[in-house]
Amino acid sequence: MRILHYGLGYQPERTGGLVKYATDLMEEQVKQGHEVAYLFPGRINIFNSSTKIKESKMRITGVTSFEIINSLPLAVFGGIKNPEKFQSKVDHSIYSNLLDYFRPDVIHVHSLMGIHKEFFEVCTEKKIKIIYTSHDYFGLSPNPTFYFNGKSWDEENDLNFWLNVSQGALGLKKIKILQIPFYSNIRDIIKKFKKRSFQKEKHFKTMENDDFSINYQESFKELINYYQGIFKLVTFFHFNSNISKKVFERNLVEKNFNYEVLPISNSTISGGKKHIELDMSKVKKITYIGQYAEFKGFTDFVDLAKKFKDRDITFEVYGENIDINLPSNVINKRRFLPLEKKKVFKNTELLIVPSRWKETFGFLGLEALDNNCPILVNENIGMKDLVSEKLIFSNLNIFFKNISSNSYKEELYLTIITFPEHTEQIINIYKKI
Template identity: 80%
Template structure:
């Protein structure tokens, strides 16, 4: 099968679960004998603003790379300041020539960031099936997480939300800087200076529609319709969890669409049966891994630690190379390298994943389970589908949940079958074939 993927690019220029999944899946598809190409938003040319597609150097053996020069802007930090720039038109021939050159049987889209509507229109004209995997909510929302001012807005998604969530968005010039190739080399330095002390994310005053100009409101109305128009051209939705399915069902204008729910995997996950055991009477340390951010539930975790300050249980956080204000019984272990991940997981007694945003999946859960580490996860995490109910808590009740488990000396045992990337790749190929037959 000839497969064209669209994603955000490669590590280290782009990071996160989406990038890891897309690149691992492509590598495995090549191993399984498929012809694979990757289209991604690349460099910004400050001297020539015209959009073109250029074949770039091969980063994964056997995967042909196509880079979009001057793609649409990437709202990777959430919110959109210049809505008109996110729906710029390009000539259909830019994408038509690419598809005529590679001739894919199927197209697998991992994000709407950076890609023009014309790409989807050309695919539809050529009757090439488009599979979309729900890694985030960009397009349904200008913020990929749907999280703003302390809550998820997926049930209150109107023009007012789009206007308000974009108050703190980066301007176009700053977004373009993030697409400069060497930005990844200085990203950590910038973040270190930016977050030298512990500060909660800024909450913005909720403004009324009339507080924004009529032209600005109209630009956002057009942008909402622009993305809904793209979603209408998707021929098959691959939801990686029931949470992502429900959010999309609630927010897609077109309610009649084809889909399947299928959990995902990546190359760090060892497949097979895993046996998880938790004995709270033996837990003397509880761990958090993730961004030092509200939407990831860090503040809830620190509140949990504070409530145990008189106990003999200690807490630790991993995630970012920044100094933050923490309770005395919490150690900030900062970032760790992938080379050290086995050692990290070997020493974790209980991992708490307290995410507040409606996380479409959550690879951290699978990575922990792959190492047979006991985990307790927020009900907002998509990968909870794979866990027994006793391992899932409502994010509002993290402290009471853990205190109750400690007081009862809770014991949990369960077995879980995890899919390797090899197994998952075969599932995805079968999904492509079912989608093609069904449509």
């Protein structure tokens, strides 16, 4: 089968679960004998603003790479300041020539960031089936997480939300800087100097529609319709959890669509039968892994540590190489290398995954289970589909108080599929459509 993927690019230029999944999936598909190509938003040419597609160097053995020069802007940090720039038109021939050259049997889209509507229109004209995997909510929302001012807005998604969430969006010039090839080389240096201490995410005053100009409102209305128009051209939705399915069902204008709910995986997952034991009477150390950010539930974890300061329990956080003010019973272990991940899980007595945003899946939880690491997960996290209801909480403080006041024990038996097996499941979806 000839498969063309669209994603955000490669590591280290792009990071996160979406990039990990897309690149791992392509590599495994090549191993299984398929012909694979990857289309992604690449460089911004400051001297020539026209859009073109250029074949770039091979980064994964057997995967042909196509780079979009001057793609649509990437709103990777949430919100859109210049809505008209996110729906710029290009000539259909740009994408038609690519599809005529590679001749894919199926298109697998991992994000709407950076890609033009004309791509989907050309695929539809050529009767090429499009599968979309729900890694984030961009397109349903200008913010990929749907999270703003301390809550998820997936149940209040109107024009006012789009206008307000974009108050803190990056301007077009800053977005273009992030697409400069060497930016990844200086990213950590910039963070080191700009982010020396953790601060709660900035909350913005909620404004009324009339506080924004009529033209600005109309431009956002057009953008909302633009993305809904793209979603209508998707042949099949692959939802990686029941949470992502519910959010999409609630926010897609077109309600009649084909889909399957299928958990995702990655190449680090060994798979097999797992036995996870949680005995709270033995837990003396509780761990958080992830960004030191409110939307990831970091502040909730720290608040939990404050409330249980008198207990004989140590709390530890991993994730970022920054200095932060923490209670005396919380240790900042900073970032660990990928090679150290198994060791971290082995030494973890209880991992809490407290995300506030409705995380479409969450590789961290899956990787913990794969390493037989006990976990508690927020009800907002998609990978909760894999665990017992007894390990899922809605309010961390109340839940933890209940389970720590008695001899709480829980055992979890499950079988995790290997990544090659998951890849076969995806191929079967391609065949189905």
